[in-house]
Amino acid sequence: MTAPRRRRAATVEKATRLLDATEEIILREGYAAVSSRSVAARVAINAPLVHYYFPTIDDLFVAVLRRRAQRTVEQMAAALASAEPLRAWWELVSDPRGTALIVEFVAAANHRPALRAEVGKVARELRRMQIEKLATILDEYGLDADEYPPALVAATIQGLAFAVVADKSTGYDTAHEEAAVAMTRLVTRLEEKRARRPGR
Incomplete structure (x- = not known):
């Protein structure tokens, strides 16, 4: 019984190494640099073994996305x-590593239908969470939900973070740092305003 457990543990460990390697390649070189050879080279195995764990490159992409x-x-x-x-939301989506991966996944999804479906699923779940929360707290920030509906606020925060990371990673001079600083300042003011509300 111990031998099968060791094999399963080794399988999980090897698959994890392959996912880690794929993620690093995506971050350093872009999704187009991912191949069975490039991933195998990172973990020092033969390229065909990558397909033992992940039958297709699409399967590998989807596994990396699901884990992230x-x-x-x-x-x-x-x-x-x-x-x-x-503030916590903005800090989370401002993390360059996490958002850079999403930028690459969205780009890859344009050419890979299986990945497109997974990206859409994740995006819908995150947006659902964000909108549901905003619907309960916008008033605490002094924001009128009719004028600033949760969908608008969610798209603004998430979209700006995405644009800042995308433009920065590609080297586009779009004043992205200025936009990020301004959003940080706005979020800080809103949180300070909320903290001063009676009963808090």
Whole structure:
């Protein structure tokens, strides 16, 4: 009985190494650099073995995305449940590593239908969480939900973070740092305003 357990543990460990290697390649060189050879080289195995764990490159991409998405959903839930949800949310999506991966996944999804479906699933779940939370707290920030509906606020925070990371990673001079600083300042003011509300 111990031998099968060791094999399963070794299989999980090897698959994890392949996922780690793929993620690093995506971050350093972009999704187009991912191949069975490039991933295998990172973990010092023969390229055909990559397909033992992940039959196709699409399967590998989807596995990397699902692993990252699970973490992201958990982190988003924690941010939205924190004492300062807008600040925590903005700090989370401002993380260049996590958002850079999403930027690459979205680009790859344009050419890979299986990945497109997974990206859409994650995006819908995150947006659902964000909108549901915003619907209950916008008033605490002094924001009229009719004038600033939750969908608008969610798209603004998430979209700006995405644009800042995308432009920075590609080297586009779009004043992205200025936009990020301004959003940080706005979120800080909103959290300070919320903290001063009676009963808090």
